[in-house]
Amino acid sequence: MLNPGPVTLSDRVRAALVRGDWCHREAEFAELTRSLNRRLETVYGDEETRRHVSVLITGSGTCAVEAMLATLAPVESKTLVLANGVYGERIASMLARMNRPHEVQEAAWTDAIDFSAAEARLAAGDFSHVIAVQHETTTGRLNDISRLGALCKENDVKLLLDSVSAFGAEEIRLDAWNVEGLAATANKCLHGAPGISFVIADRERLAEAHPACPSVYLDLGAYFATQHGDGFSPFTLAVQCAFGLDAALEEFLEAGGWRNRRSRYAEIGNRISAHLGELGIEPMLSSADRSVTMQSHWVPEGIGYQDLHDMLKQDGFVIYAGQGHFAGRLFRIAHMGDITDSDIERLLASLTRALSR
Ligand SMILES: *Cc1c(COP(=O)(O)O)cnc(C)c1O
Numbered sequence: 001m002l003n004p005g006p007v008t009l010s011d012r013v014r015a016a017l018v019r020g021d022w023c024h025r026e027a028e029f030a031e032l033t034r035s036l037n038r039r040l041e042t043v044y045g046d047e048e049t050r051r052h053v054s055v056l057i058t059g060s061g062t063c064a065v066e067a068m069l070a071t072l073a074p075v076e077s078k079t080l081v082l083a084n085g086v087y088g089e090r091i092a093s094m095l096a097r098m099n100r101p102h103e104v105q106e107a108a109w110t111d112a113i114d115f116s117a118a119e120a121r122l123a124a125g126d127f128s129h130v131i132a133v134q135h136e137t138t139t140g141r142l143n144d145i146s147r148l149g150a151l152c153k154e155n156d157v158k159l160l161l162d163s164v165s166a167f168g169a170e171e172i173r174l175d176a177w178n179v180e181g182l183a184a185t186a187n188k189c190l191h192g193a194p195g196i197s198f199v200i201a202d203r204e205r206l207a208e209a210h211p212a213c214p215s216v217y218l219d220l221g222a223y224f225a226t227q228h229g230d231g232f233s234p235f236t237l238a239v240q241c242a243f244g245l246d247a248a249l250e251e252f253l254e255a256g257g258w259r260n261r262r263s264r265y266a267e268i269g270n271r272i273s274a275h276l277g278e279l280g281i282e283p284m285l286s287s288a289d290r291s292v293t294m295q296s297h298w299v300p301e302g303i304g305y306q307d308l309h310d311m312l313k314q315d316g317f318v319i320y321a322g323q324g325h326f327a328g329r330l331f332r333i334a335h336m337g338d339i340t341d342s343d344i345e346r347l348l349a350s351l352t353r354a355l356s357r
Contacts, residue, residue, distance in 0.1 A: 001318050001337055002333045002334050002335075003320040003334055004188065004294050004334040005061070005336065006187040006193065007191055007336045007338070008338045008339060009192075009248075010191065010248075012247050012250075013192060013193065013251070013338075016243045017240045017243055018240070021239075024233065024239055025232055027231075029231075029232075029237075029242075031231065033237065036054075036249065037053065037055065039249045040054040040200065041200065043167070043168065044173070044200075051203055051204070052174050052179070052201060053201065053206065055198060055199055055224050056196060056197075057218075057223060058236065058237050058238045058241075059195075059196075060197060061165075061183065061187075062090070064164070064185060064197035064199050065087075065090075065091065066094050067199060067215075068160060068182075068201065068220070069091065070215050070218040070220075071181075071206070071213055071221060072129075072205055072220075073098070073131070074100070074101070075100060075101070077101065077126075077129070078127045078129075079095060079101065079129040079130070079131055079160075080102070080105060080118070080121055080122065080131070080157075081095065081132075082107075082118060082130065083105070083106045083107070084108070084112070084136055084141065085109050085133065085137070085141070086323050087133045087136060087138065088106075089106075091133070091162060098214055105117060105118060105121065109136075109138055109325075109326070110139070112289065113144065115151065118148070118151065119151055122155040125155075129160055130157055130159050130160070131159075132145065132159070132161060132162070133162040134162065134163045134166040134170060135170060135291040135293055135294075137164075137165045137293075139285060139326075139330075140284070140291055140295045140296045141289055142289065142291035142292075149176060149177025150177075152177065152178040158179075158180035159177055160181050161179060161181070163182040164185050166293065167184030167185075167189055167190070168184075168252065168261055169265050169291075169293055170189075170258070170262065170291060170293070172258075179202075180201060180202045181199055181200065181201035181205070182199065182200050182201070183197070183199050184197065184199075185197040186198075186244065186248065188336055192244045192245040192248035195241035196241035196244075203224075206224035207224060207225075217235065222234045264335075265293055266292045268344060269290075269292055272295065272333055272335075272347070273297075275351060276355075279352065279355045281298070282297060283298075284298060293335060295332070297330065299329055299331055300355065303354075303357070304328065305327075305328045305330075305331055309321070311350070311354040315346065317350060319331055
């Protein structure tokens with residue numbers, strides 16, 4: 001699986017999925033919920049203060065993003081959305097449907113965030129919140145959230161992040177970047193199964209009432225009150241996905257956390273990009289601009305995306321198409337999941353076969 005989630009599971013995570021039939025309202029599941037939240041909070045926990053807490057929700061990454069917005073995007077003040085891909089644009093349409101005051105600063109999907117434009121807007125003082133996508137999976141661009149975070153801090157503006165394809169493999173600094181909340185999922189860089197996702201957010205903001213939240217299911221205040229109270233959840237959590245995330249977090253922490261995962265992904269990515277370079281395939285972004293999680297290359301002349309996909313699939317690999325106007329023009333290869341060195345060897349051989357025809 002070289003698509004950007006869901007990922008190839010390790011045997012240990014796959015085995016955990018069938019740990020047993022548990023009731024979500026028994027003490028042992030409350031304990032598991034607490035333990036998952038505790039470990040998720042410590043992934044980026046080398047911060048002194050620990051103002052942020054994790055809440056789990058059943059649903060894919062989009063569910064976590066939408067729940068974060070429904071609960072935390074302000075009603076009385078404006079949010080600036082920085083969009084340079086599908087996921088940033090999706091955030092803007094969520095805010096529009098919720099009637100939350102916002103403005104969108106849009107960039108072409110090929111471009112970085114325009115920081116001087118963002119700075120001018122923030123300095124004008126209209127915004128209380130900024131929201132951005134950390135790793136824009138549309139292209140593989142790692143947006144410069146360190147720079148954005150500094151800008152938020154300077155202007156006393158809160159930052160909300162879609163970190164769905166970054167959490168667990170890229171740097172995140174909750175306090176230094178003024179992060180009020182971030183959304184992420186079990187089944188990308190953490191290597192769990194799809195179906196459970198989470199939001200890490202400022203404890204005090206979650207503890208407030210959220211009368212403007214347009215959704216009962218997506219009101220994270222209710223999840224906070226119960227998961228950080230008796231340990232239960234307002235609605236059924238995906239029990240088996242929670243088992244999978246449990247095993248995935250054990251593996252993740254044993255293997256040295258996000259720094260080691262980042263190095264591993266970078267190593268895989270560098271091997272693939274070097275090989276594609278030798279085959280004359282052009283990357284969409286320079287290596288300085290891309291995340292370690294995934295990379296995009298242009299489909300070369302003389303082969304269609306679907307043929308490339310199908311040839312690789314015959315060899316056991318699933319790659320991913322471009323989205324929107326990049327459909328048929330880009331192909332994407334992700335580095336997440338239980339991928340071994342011998343998988344990479346086989347992949348490089350398969351790419352050579354497919355691309356030298
Ligand atoms: C994968 C992804 C999502 C959400 O994906 P789901 O299909 O809902 O799990 C959101 N944002 C980004 C940046 C992503 O990569």
